Amino acid sequence: MTTGQKNDSFIENIVSSEVFPFSAEELEAAAKEKIDTAAFGYTRSGAGGEETLRKNIASFDKYSIVPKYLNDVSVVDTSIELFGRTYAHPFLLAPVGMLKITHEDAEIAVSKAAAKYHVPYIQSTVSSYSIEEVAVASGNSPKWFQLYWSNNENISYSMVKRAEEAGYEAIVLTIDTFMFGWREEDMRNRFSPLREGYGKANYITDNVFLSTLAHDDHDSVIQEILQNIYHPTLNWKHVAELKKRTSLPILLKGVLHPSDARLAIESGVDGIIVSNHGGRQLDGVISSIDALPAVAKEVGREIPVLLDSGIRRGADVVKALALGADAVLYGRPYVYGLAIAGQTGVEKVLENFIQETKVSLALSGAANVQAARNIHIVKS
Ligand SMILES: Cc1cc2nc3c(=O)[nH]c(=O)nc-3n(C[C@H](O)[C@H](O)[C@H](O)COP(=O)(O)O)c2cc1C
């Protein structure tokens, strides 16, 4: 998508009588006032002492953009191409499970807002609405499906098939969450969204999963879901097997080590997402933006490299592109928008993020995403 660069949104925001939070910090504070303490705690928090959660944000500050001026940036083309498809912006919405803890309309609201702004939406396995419900709500706007591998692999294949049939365009296999991280905030609040049943929609609409159930009362169903997701034996053979089962591109989400990026390529994976799960899994791991350069160097241009964990600003997108990412995933801020005002809240957050990204590209001297990859970055 080619978009004129007129600062319209900046001016509109200045003259608007309606004040909606802008920064991620303001969004987080407003969301805290809207939803219950445990739901907010689950969304905001990271694992352990939250070292990685903090690093994800702080690490971006170490990289500085060195802009080049006197380029014509009157028109900024923010589009990217991935797996033969063109997407309007250099970012997608990260998979976030169990969104009903945040707002009743959950993934329906998010996917509709994403559709309105032509932002691809990655739906989580542990969603509050099913693959099919989200597909109907958001029409033919681009969607990917995030897969939590199931102990019963036939459940995984069944969900992948459903995603294919519903028109999803890629499968994102998350490799860092075969068990829960050590999440003290949730333990403190005695909070498990899965136990409450918020993320069960894709399971209770899955015939293969249903056929495995000995009992169908709430507690037994939730117990079965948890047992399916807990999968510490997950290994490269599963990746190779999944590759044989689908014609959709497969991305691995959670790659931090360059050697894993190489193994992913050797396993026939189509793309990788450099991610530490927003600091929610192993505390103490490297921040995503710090992990990116070595991974991007290993991959070269062989397959697309995406990044998430800590993207908050348009300038963060520019830095990630310049350090080797093809696109990024945007996470917690849109969830806060959902908490504050449902679909309208997500729309507001997206509108501002799109405009900030465009302004940041232009002021860096990049008229398109390809040019952004050549922006000079220094580390201080
Ligand atoms: C409340 C919450 C739930 C999440 N659920 C999932 C999920 O179901 N599947 C998944 O792969 N990642 C999940 N993630 C991780 C995100 O996809 C993404 O990696 C992370 O939010 C990036 O960090 P950031 O939001 O701080 O930028 C979740 C993150 C949050 C905050």
Ligand SMILES: CCCCCCC(=O)C(=O)O
């Ligand atoms: C055992 C895995 C459940 C994960 C639930 C959703 C998620 O990814 C999160 O970060 O929370």
